[in-house]
Amino acid sequence: MVEHHVTRRGIRDRGVTEAMRTVPREKFVSPGCEEFAYEDTPLSIGEGQTISQPFIVALMLEKARLDAGDKVLEVGTGSGYTSALMSRIARRVYSIERHERLALQAKERFEKLGYHNIDVRVGDGSKGWPEAAPFDAIIVSASAPAVPSALKAQLDLGGRLVIPVGRSEQRLKRVTRTGAAAFEEEDLGGVLFVPLIGEDAWTAAHPMYTATAPPSPETSASGPGSPRNAEGEGMEKIQLPGGVLDHTAFQRRFWAIQRIAWIIFTLLLVACLLGLLGRGGPFSRQTIAFPEGAVDFPVLSRWKAPEIMTVNFAPSSEDRVFTIDAAFLQSFSIEGVDPPEKATFVRQGRIGYVFPGNPAGSTQIVFRLQTQLSGLCRTTIGIDAETRAQSTFIFP
Ligand code: SAH
Numbered sequence: 001m002v003e004h005h006v007t008r009r010g011i012r013d014r015g016v017t018e019a020m021r022t023v024p025r026e027k028f029v030s031p032g033c034e035e036f037a038y039e040d041t042p043l044s045i046g047e048g049q050t051i052s053q054p055f056i057v058a059l060m061l062e063k064a065r066l067d068a069g070d071k072v073l074e075v076g077t078g079s080g081y082t083s084a085l086m087s088r089i090a091r092r093v094y095s096i097e098r099h100e101r102l103a104l105q106a107k108e109r110f111e112k113l114g115y116h117n118i119d120v121r122v123g124d125g126s127k128g129w130p131e132a133a134p135f136d137a138i139i140v141s142a143s144a145p146a147v148p149s150a151l152k153a154q155l156d157l158g159g160r161l162v163i164p165v166g167r168s169e170q171r172l173k174r175v176t177r178t179g180a181a182a183f184e185e186e187d188l189g190g191v192l193f194v195p196l197i198g199e200d201a202w203t204a205a206h207p208m209y210t211a212t213a214p215p216s217p218e219t220s221a222s223g224p225g226s227p228r229n230a231e232g233e234g235m236e237k238i239q240l241p242g243g244v245l246d247h248t249a250f251q252r253r254f255w256a257i258q259r260i261a262w263i264i265f266t267l268l269l270v271a272c273l274l275g276l277l278g279r280g281g282p283f284s285r286q287t288i289a290f291p292e293g294a295v296d297f298p299v300l301s302r303w304k305a306p307e308i309m310t311v312n313f314a315p316s317s318e319d320r321v322f323t324i325d326a327a328f329l330q331s332f333s334i335e336g337v338d339p340p341e342k343a344t345f346v347r348q349g350r351i352g353y354v355f356p357g358n359p360a361g362s363t364q365i366v367f368r369l370q371t372q373l374s375g376l377c378r379t380t381i382g383i384d385a386e387t388r389a390q391s392t393f394i395f396p
Pocket of ligand 1: 045049050051052075076077078079080081082083096097098099102123124125126141142194195196197198199201
């Protein structure tokens with residue numbers, strides 16, 4: 001994962017890539033999702049939240065320029081994966097999460113993995129963690145309508161805040177504290193995160209549309225159309241596929257579609273097996289339409305098995321003729337015709353069976369057949385002057 005989704009996409013920070021090699025991501029995903037843990041995709045962690053995509057996490061950590069001696073804060077602990085990575089790079093990690101269950105789960109994970117330099121708290125991270133401030137770096141793993149002022153205030157001098165912000169479009173920003181009241185803001189590209197819900201963020205009722213914070217003024221640091229960061233490294237626009245935001249719903253839909261596909265596949269398999277047995281399967285027979293009637297013909301059959309072919313003539317006052325060619329008699333022998341034909345003739349290699357017409361209604365004739373020869377056989381059958389080519393596969 002590190003090689004494929006992180007290093008190759010331009011993450012160079014050794015601290016970050018080493019941490020990603022050390023922290024087992026599969027321990028941070030929901031049971032059942034472990035096999036996807038190393039894909040570059042966000043995954044559901046419950047409560048409608050997602051563990052971020054590895055590349056985005058790596059990018060945020062790199063942009064936060066974490067140092068071994070740093071005291072850092074993550075807002076939006078979620079699964080705890082990002083905080084775990086931070087704990088492998090920095091000295092001390094504070095991590096705040098609004099969902100109690102997620103916070104407790106993350107705490108348990110840290111204990112199990114022996115990551116003892118992380119403090120987890122349940123609360124509204126849009127207000128930061130004032131008791132532990134100032135921080136050398138703050139990473140916000142959910143998107144705010146604007147940069148919360150409390151987080152800026154809790155940065156140490158030179159401290160970096162990496163946060164996705166935006167109303168209609170989310171941009172990843174890095175805010176660096178350059179003085180007591182001076183901040184530098186850089187645009188790192190387009191992103192898609194779950195909303196940061198809190199007093200200085202979005203409200204819970206309409207997470208993506210209702211902001212409780214005032215809108216941010218456009219910053220002059222915002223980059224041009226093609227996102228490039230301050231160091232000039234090429235950065236692609238990071239957009240997750242549609243529907244990923246509500247990831248549990250996306251996964252539920254995915255599994256539902258897969259289940260339907262399985263059911264269809266199983267039904268087809270059963271249908272084919274019935275067809276193979278030569279009886280009753282929807283693929284074992286075919287109805288061939290003619291202007292003056294129709295023929296129900298065996299498409300799949302077994303060698304030496306009795307078969308039935310039915311010919312339905314449309315109402316007519318004249319005699320009706322059903323014709324077959326010589327090849328038909330290689331595949332099938334005719335054991336009986338019911339009701340019997342009025343006459344039989346041979347003309348141009350075709351055998352004709354003549355039946356009296358019935359002006360009052362359609363007439364059904366049943367040919368009792370015996371399959372003769374295994375393999376694929378092609379014959380032509382006809383009603384009156386019309387003929388059709390038809391294949392039959394007879395299983396040995
Ligand atoms: N970094 C996480 C992914 C977090 S998803 C990981 O690696 O798994 C974003 C998280 O932010 C969610 O768990 C969500 O519950 C949390 N969140 C949203 N608003 C918050 C707030 N105001 N304070 C703290 N956590 C918040």
